[in-house]
Amino acid sequence: GAGVSQSPSNKVTEKGKDVELRCDPISGHTALYWYRQSLGQGLEFLIYFQGNSAPDKSGLPSDRFSAERTGGSVSTLTIQRTQQEDSAVYLCASSLDGQVSNQPQHFGDGTRLSIL
Amino acid sequence: SQKIEQNSEALNIQEGKTATLTCNYTNYSPAYLQWYRQDPGRGPVFLLLIRENEKEKRKERLKVTFDTTLKQSLFHITASQPADSATYLCALVDAGNNRKLIWGLGTSLAVNP
Numbered sequence: 352g353a354g355v356s357q358s359p360s361n362k363v364t365e366k367g368k369d370v371e372l373r374c375d376p377i378s379g380h381t382a383l384y385w386y387r388q389s390l391g392q393g394l395e396f397l398i399y400f401q402g403n404s405a406p407d408k409s410g411l412p413s414d415r416f417s418a419e420r421t422g423g424s425v426s427t428l429t430i431q432r433t434q435q436e437d438s439a440v441y442l443c444a445s446s447l448d449g450q451v452s453n454q455p456q457h458f459g460d461g462t463r464l465s466i467l
Numbered sequence: 468s469q470k471i472e473q474n475s476e477a478l479n480i481q482e483g484k485t486a487t488l489t490c491n492y493t494n495y496s497p498a499y500l501q502w503y504r505q506d507p508g509r510g511p512v513f514l515l516l517i518r519e520n521e522k523e524k525r526k527e528r529l530k531v532t533f534d535t536t537l538k539q540s541l542f543h544i545t546a547s548q549p550a551d552s553a554t555y556l557c558a559l560v561d562a563g564n565n566r567k568l569i570w571g572l573g574t575s576l577a578v579n580p
Contacts, residue, residue: 355510384567394511394556394570407566442510451568452499452560453518458510 353377357443357459365467366435372428372462376445383420384446384456385428387412389439397441400426401449430464438466469495469562473555473571480547481579488542488574490557497559500533500540505554505573514555515542547578 356375364370376383385397396410400420411417415433420426430437440463444456472491480486490500498519503511517524517533517540524531530543544551554573561567 391572393572394558394568396561396567396569399566401566407564409564410567444510449566451566452497453516455501455513455516456511456568457513460508460510 355443355445355457355459357441357462359462360460361463361465363465363467364433367432369429369431370433370464372430372441372443372464374426374428374443374445374459376424376426376443377457378424380445380447380457381423382446382449382451382454383426384444385418385426386442386444387439388442388461394442397428399449399451404449433464433466435466438464440464469493469569471557471559471569471571473557474574475572477575477577479577479579482548484547486544486547486551486576486578488555488576490540490542490571492538492540492559495559495562496535496538497562499559500531501558501568502531502540502542503556503558505556511556544576547576549578549580552577 358373381402383400386394398418399407415431418428440461442461444458446454470493501516502514505511515531517531528545532541556573558568558570
């Protein structure tokens with residue numbers, strides 16, 4: 352399929368470990384977004400990549416969170432020294448360009464992260 | 468600060484009826500508003516986008532209205548089917564950061580056969 356692909360779909364790890372989540376956007380989409388969705392909460396913006404521009408990291412909740420996007424395609428979100436409050440579904444989306452207001456975002460099915 | 472509100476209570480309707488979901492926003496005048504559908508365990512799926520100068524937009528059994536005076540969008544599903552059961556989210560761009568969308572918490576719709 353040509354949709355956004357995320358891996359792993361589920362991740363269970365112990366508190367204090369590092370985790371890496373992967374997102375493969377739709378080919379040709381220049382914009383990529385990471386969100387966090389906790390139970391009963393709305394989608395929380397984490398980070399935005401657009402082409403070769405510097406990413407907008409304003410939504411990252413702490414310096415334990417980082418993300419990169421290599422070659423304008425695949426992105427990885429890394430959480431270091433995980434805490435229990437990091438448990439959530441992490442969603443990745445891509446869009447054709449960076450006009451956020453009027454461009455549909457195409458989502459993957461997320462990685463469900465559980466911190467024991 | 469900017470806020471989006473959607474009906475927090477789940478909406479239960481009978482198959483064949485029209486479902487109407489509400490999205491209210493405050494402290495902002497967005498040029499566009501988007502609606503998405505989310506099924507359990509899946510990512511949101513884009514449904515419709517409406518511009519501020521469009522009073523209404525339709526796609527098959529879906530209709531969205533945008534009232535910039537009331538600061539409200541209504542999302543209608545006509546001739547509803549059990550397969551329409553899902554959570555519906557509205558989103559608009561953050562007034563302070565045009566690189567991010569702000570999302571409502573969503574309204575859960577259940578269509579009973």
